Every structure is written in C-alpha cells, then in structure tokens.
Amino acid sequence: MIAIVLAGALAGAGVLLLVVAYSRPAMRGVGAPATLAALDAERQKQAQNAPAENAGGAGAASGRAGVTSSVGRGIRRQLELSGIRLPAGLRADLSLIDRPIENHLAYSLLGAALGAVVPFVLGGLLVGLVGGLPVTTPVFLGISGLVIGAMLPTLQAGQRATVRRRDFRHVVGSFLDLVALNLSGGRGVPEALNSAASVSDGWAMVRLRDTLAIARLQGVTPWSALSRLGEETAVAELSDLGAALELVADDGAKVRESLAARAASMRRREMADAEGRAQARSQSMLIAQLLLAVGFLIFLIYPAIVRVLSGT
Numbered sequence: 001m002i003a004i005v006l007a008g009a010l011a012g013a014g015v016l017l018l019v020v021a022y023s024r025p026a027m028r029g030v031g032a033p034a035t036l037a038a039l040d041a042e043r044q045k046q047a048q049n050a051p052a053e054n055a056g057g058a059g060a061a062s063g064r065a066g067v068t069s070s071v072g073r074g075i076r077r078q079l080e081l082s083g084i085r086l087p088a089g090l091r092a093d094l095s096l097i098d099r100p101i102e103n104h105l106a107y108s109l110l111g112a113a114l115g116a117v118v119p120f121v122l123g124g125l126l127v128g129l130v131g132g133l134p135v136t137t138p139v140f141l142g143i144s145g146l147v148i149g150a151m152l153p154t155l156q157a158g159q160r161a162t163v164r165r166r167d168f169r170h171v172v173g174s175f176l177d178l179v180a181l182n183l184s185g186g187r188g189v190p191e192a193l194n195s196a197a198s199v200s201d202g203w204a205m206v207r208l209r210d211t212l213a214i215a216r217l218q219g220v221t222p223w224s225a226l227s228r229l230g231e232e233t234a235v236a237e238l239s240d241l242g243a244a245l246e247l248v249a250d251d252g253a254k255v256r257e258s259l260a261a262r263a264a265s266m267r268r269r270e271m272a273d274a275e276g277r278a279q280a281r282s283q284s285m286l287i288a289q290l291l292l293a294v295g296f297l298i299f300l301i302y303p304a305i306v307r308v309l310s311g312t
Helices: 002-022 032-055 057-061 063-081 088-096 101-129 137-184 189-197 203-218 222-233 236-251 256-311
Strands: none
Touching: 063 101, 088 101, 088 137, 088 222, 101 137, 137 189, 137 203, 137 236, 137 256, 189 203, 189 222, 203 222, 222 236, 236 256
C-alpha cells in the first residue's frame, strides 16, 4: 500500500512538472521593455542556432526533431523567465558539437524521466519480491536515477566537446600557417582568410568557412567573427587570431611572422599533449599488467598456502 502511494506521488510530481514546463506564466509585473528585451534575445538566439539547424539537413526537419525542439524551447523559456542561465562552459560545449540548447534540455528532461521511472519500477518489483527491504528503496533509486539521467547528456556533450576542441585547435594551427602564407603573398586579410578556409572540407574548416561567410553577409569584420566564434566555442586560439588580425587591419602591423610563430607554438603544445596522453595510457597499461601479474602469482602460490595452513 505504501509503495502504491509513493508511486502515485511520484507520478503526480511528474505531471506537475510537465504542466509547469508547458504552461506560459502570466507576465505580471513585467513591463514592455523587459518583454521586448526577451523577444530580442530569442531572435538573436534563433539567428545563432540557424547555421547548426541548416547543417542538420533533412534529419533536423523530421517530426521527432520538431517535437524535441518544441519541448526544449518550452523548458528554455521557463528557465529564462526564472532568471536561470546555463553555465558558459556548457553553452560552449553545445556550440562546439552543433547541438542546440533546446535539444539538450529536451534530452536532459527525457534522461531524467527515464532515470526516475525505470529504477523506481525495478525497485518496487524488488521490494515486492524480496522481503526485508525498506519500502523507501524505490524512492531512493528513483531520485538517484533522476539525477544520473539528467546529467548524462551534459557529460556526453562534455566528452564530445573535449575531443572536438582538441581537433579544432589542431586545425587552427594549420589555419594560422595558411593565413600567414597568404599574407606573405600580398593578399589582404579577408582574402587570406577565405583562401585559407577553402583548403580543406573538414568539419572545423567548414565551421570557419561558414563563420566567415555569415560575417560577410552581416557586414561584420572577419576578425570580429573569429573572436566571437572563439568565445562561443571556448577555443582561445581563435580569439587570439581575431585579435592579431584586428591589429593588422587597424595598425597595419606585419604580424605574418607572429602568426607563423604562434602556429609553431601550438604544434609544440599539441605534441606535448599527445606525449602526455600517450604516457598516461602507458601507465594505465602498466598498472593493468601489474594487476595481472599479481593475480597470476596469487593463483600459483594459493595451493601451497592452503597446504601449509591445513597442515598446521
């Protein structure tokens, strides 16, 4: 009986959360300036997410993606009206892996729902089948699963963003070399950037090329667009490149050698990082080998130890 009551309470809480998420709160005490500011912020976010949505192709236009986006938009609207903003690091990770914030919020809600319901049901069955367990076991399992399920999309996004950010830094180093070569050939800064970005078709170069194309359409300087992309993706090398190119455009300074030296330093740092990762993996393999050796020694000496102990 207590398990049924707890299940009903959890289901009612879930329904209440859904109602709060989808209901539009009354704009009491909010003036016209705040409303216009919210509309401007929403329009700017839609403009920023437009390249990622266009890159999604036909898959992003499917019905499932539409439902996911609508659910995520409702959650995001409620968070913004409540004054809650996602951490800057998470926003940078989502921008780097081309995942809209709305989709991420919808995935987190789905993970939390599944993580709460499945362990709760399994815990209830376990309490019913096995005697002696506390009745509150399903509740604790449901709460633990809710937290873990809600955090899984963020952890997965962070892991993917770490790999992509490392690849992006590698591409930025090559991009710096290409920009320096184009500047040494007498080209201007915009021509050097476009020529360097059109060399490869990798995802990072495509991102750079799209950023420069959008900057041309919006009338924004390419170095400002690169600096903004560096801030959005938390890639400091892009921000440094934007600052260096702005120095070229404003002061006429010759920073071709500086760009080449920066690319060389980035390659040395990448080599050092690669060596560090290789050493860490070597140490992990060494530890695994030592554990195997210890287990094998225990397997060899166990019969002798048993004989000695049984003889005494």
